[in-house]
Amino acid sequence: MTTLTAPAPTGSGPKPVLDGRRHRGEVGLVYVAVIVPMLALVAAVPLAWGRGLTWTDVGLAVGFYLVSALGVTVGFHRLFTHRSFSAKRPLRIALAVAGSLALQGDVLTWVADHRRHHAFSDKEGDPHSPWRFGTTPAALVRGLWWSHVGWLFEPARTNADRFAPDLVADRDISRISRSFGLLTLASLLAPALLGGLISMSWWGAATAFVWASLVRVAVLHHVTWSINSICHVMGDRPFTSRDRSTNVWPLAVLSMGESWHNLHHADPTCARHGVRRGQIDISARVIWVFEKLGWADSVRWPTPVRLQRLARTPA
Structure with a gap:
């Protein structure tokens, strides 16, 4: 087990980057969570052709x-990982629950992995850098696979006590993290239940399970993983960052603004990632609404002076 060190978020001394290994059951569940929705996505095309898709x-x-x-972009990422804003307790709980419904891991694991990613971005210790194996074409192909999905099956566990001590100490967040299994079931079964009740049929429940449970999870998985892979290899780099993060505009809407990844790595605590004209950032707009409603405060909005200082090219 590696003992990589870097400045710890809190405390007097560094703690290990990794904290043991996941048991085989956990790794097996990752395989199921990744492969089953992916197979459903492939099967969805002929299902839709056969009228297996309703409004x-x-x-x-x-x-x-x-x-x-x-829940992932506003909650797991901008609130819990980077503390881009503060939220009232009910909103914090709601965002932690909503993010868990994405089936991308419990909130503590997700945040610890992502803070580790920023601590070692595109260097040794980054859990999912596409540059892990080198810069040759063959190495990059291998690295893209690793950063997109391969790293998920790595049994080593990021040390949450090191990278997310604030959330480990938060009773609400820790409780939600421990409830990830139940929230996974809710995420998969709730659409089927609603589909069955709305259509008053078992077929309506079945098609809702395929589309609103499995296919929805698969699409969101690959959009999120594309930020790890594609947004560190190809795209624009208008802002100065210490890594190879890029902006990939075709992913902006589906990723809720996360694909404006270059600015995010240049200024990680900024609550808005799409900062230039025409850069759609749905997550930032949702945070703005929360702020106007009084549910969020201390929002770290971008300032013209800081953006100018970070810019490689004129705005």
């Missing part, structure tokens, strides 16, 4: 996608 399925899939995606 109810579409509505449920879009609704659950928005809730779970924003």
